[in-house]
Amino acid sequence: MFYIAILVSVMTGVSIVLARTINANLAKTIGLFSGTFFNFITGLLTSLIFIFFSKESLNMTNLDFSSVPIWAYLGGLVGVIVIVLSNHITPKISAFYLTLLIFIGQLFVGIIIDYFTLGELSIGKIFGGILVLFGLTYNLLLDKKKAV
Numbered sequence: 001m002f003y004i005a006i007l008v009s010v011m012t013g014v015s016i017v018l019a020r021t022i023n024a025n026l027a028k029t030i031g032l033f034s035g036t037f038f039n040f041i042t043g044l045l046t047s048l049i050f051i052f053f054s055k056e057s058l059n060m061t062n063l064d065f066s067s068v069p070i071w072a073y074l075g076g077l078v079g080v081i082v083i084v085l086s087n088h089i090t091p092k093i094s095a096f097y098l099t100l101l102i103f104i105g106q107l108f109v110g111i112i113i114d115y116f117t118l119g120e121l122s123i124g125k126i127f128g129g130i131l132v133l134f135g136l137t138y139n140l141l142l143d144k145k146k147a148v
Helices: 002-030 032-053 070-092 095-118 123-147
Strands: none
Touching: 002 032, 002 070, 002 095, 032 070, 070 095, 095 123
């Protein structure tokens, strides 16, 4: 079961890189905000197909929207910002560096969220993130030297 989780995690990472590249190419062709719009429309349709074929019920009759915290509604807004920024930045930087930068951002935001929600602060994760950041910086400096 553990190996399946690792495989699914790797496939998720692959799909993120592919989706980011496809979305950036779409945005380059039809425009930044049009590309973002079609990204979300396609995501909505795909989600509806998954819900239709899923065994999980979509029962919203007992849902009390007033009990949902306001910040929970910001996910869509943050998603749009992420897609717009990604579509804008992806053509300007190599996929390798962009993937590493996004990974570093996710790692440190995950550490911050864990600290505020669980009260945990992992020194190992912080140290690992700093090592990746130093490795990325070193590689960028080497690439810059080669370019000059």
